[in-house]
Amino acid sequence: MEIFFSREISSGRCILSGDEAAHCIRVLRHREGDLISVIDGDGTLLSCRIISASQQKVETEIISETPDWGSHPYHLHLAVSPTKNNDRYEWFLEKACEIGTDEISPTIGTHSERKIFKISRAEKILVSAAKQSLKGTVPHINEPVTVKEFISGHGISPGQKEDGVLRLIAYCFDDSSCPRQSVKDVLNAYEGNEVIVMIGPEGDFSREEAELAISRGFIPVHLGQSRLRTETAAVTAAEAAYFRWM
Amino acid sequence: MEIFFSREISSGRCILSGDEAAHCIRVLRHREGDLISVIDGDGTLLSCRIISASQQKVETEIISETPDWGSHPYHLHLAVSPTKNNDRYEWFLEKACEIGTDEISPTIGTHSERKIFKISRAEKILVSAAKQSLKGTVPHINEPVTVKEFISGHGISPGQKEDGVLRLIAYCFDDSSCPRQSVKDVLNAYEGNEVIVMIGPEGDFSREEAELAISRGFIPVHLGQSRLRTETAAVTAAEAAYFRWM
DSSP: OOEEEOSEEETTEEEEEHHHHHIIIIISOOOTTOEEEEEOBBSOEEEEEEEEEOSSEEEEEEEEEETTTTOOSSEEEEEEOOOSSHHHHHHHHHHHHHHOOSEEEEEEOTTOSOOOOOHHHHHHHHHHHHHHTTOSBOOEEOOOEEHHHHHHHHSOOTTOOOOSOEEEEEOSSOOTTSOOEEHHHHHHHOOSSEEEEEEOOTTOOOHHHHHHHHHTTOEEEEOOSSOOOHHHHHHHHHHHHHHHTO | OOEEEOSEEETTEEEEEHHHHHIIIIISOOOTTOEEEEEOBBSOEEEEEEEEEOSSEEEEEEEEEETTTTOOSSEEEEEEOOOSSHHHHHHHHHHHHHHOOSEEEEEEOTTOSOOOOOHHHHHHHHHHHHHHTTOSBOOEEOOOEEHHHHHHHHSOOTTOOOOSOEEEEEOSSOOTTSOOEEHHHHHHHOOSSEEEEEEOOTTOOOHHHHHHHHHTTOEEEEOOSSOOOHHHHHHHHHHHHHHHTO
16 A cells, blocks of 8 residues: 655645655656545545646645544653664664654753754654554654753643653663662553653763653653663663553 | 673683684783673673683683573564565564564565575674673574474474463464454463564465464464564564563
């Protein structure tokens, strides 16, 4: 099943442009009148008939819509520090999308060796993974922020009341003042469906970052006994949620 | 922590040769008298003192041994068909080792596009993954066999009595005569600790392969609602066992 992607959707019309149009017309040789399948990236699969076709622009009329196509029963936001080797992070992006992830934040930690991350290429990888794994939703990737900025933006600020979101931070050291629980136990005990998981860089989170996260409502967890690379830890976090709701 | 690998171990001596010796002496500049850490690939970490050092051969005396180093409480054998793109299979090998896998069998199915697989490179990847993830055991990789050969070799032959091994086959089609259960449910209900999971090629198992497997005691399972690539399905199977025993 060939899936296309478009955000240009309005009043019963859907337009493919750029690579999507070229792929549709030049590679797959679709013509006016053909029916094609398009995801809008926000969860819906569209069945569309081609009205006018060029390699630059394909205009279609929407015949039917399938909402929540290939969706999962939880909302997972993974905040993962870029890996030294970019291929490893791109592999994580593809797998996180395949397994089921809604939002990804590249976070730069105190111990991060790589402090720059470009999201344009990441977006392409996520679109292609969503199409390949038959999901209507393309995980949203945010602009990179520092770990502390992420905690400030997504933690519970002092005085704010519980909002039902499960916030987890996975690090490797053990702090007797706040022992880590198993991610499996914490997920199984959780009755909501909105989860944020922070995964640090190769050098792990700093103690200061971990303490700030805990002070903002993040629960320290471990991902089991195996020593996992950053990208494997991130995929394991996605799998933990996947199995929790399986 | 720098880990070396050797199978040349006997009467209190451990020898590094080939790449391991060159890396130890030329790259890390170890000298006679230095203490190094070596895994034997069968689960044990050795602390060794260098007796004689050359770039071709490093002879050491074993000071202490740590058995079951980085071990896990189950035995997992993954039988996974080689992917069209070899990088994807090599990625699976690395991740399976990191998460925890004991034995890997490349299996060629009726629908496999790639019918040839060389294990020499796979062995190097597994050794390096075991060292990197601090495990004493290097997963054993078998020579490739056909799916039917694997089933004959690892299934329960007619008349043979139950041996307590949990045999699973994950495929994507649904056969009303034998509905698939969730891998999570089957693992949670299992009280043993020895699991075999078969994962098919991009084209999935054939009906005939699936029926043969079921007739030999393999339980048909699904890996959840997401549509996973072959290598992602294989890693998800490894994660399923990892979480079952977490």
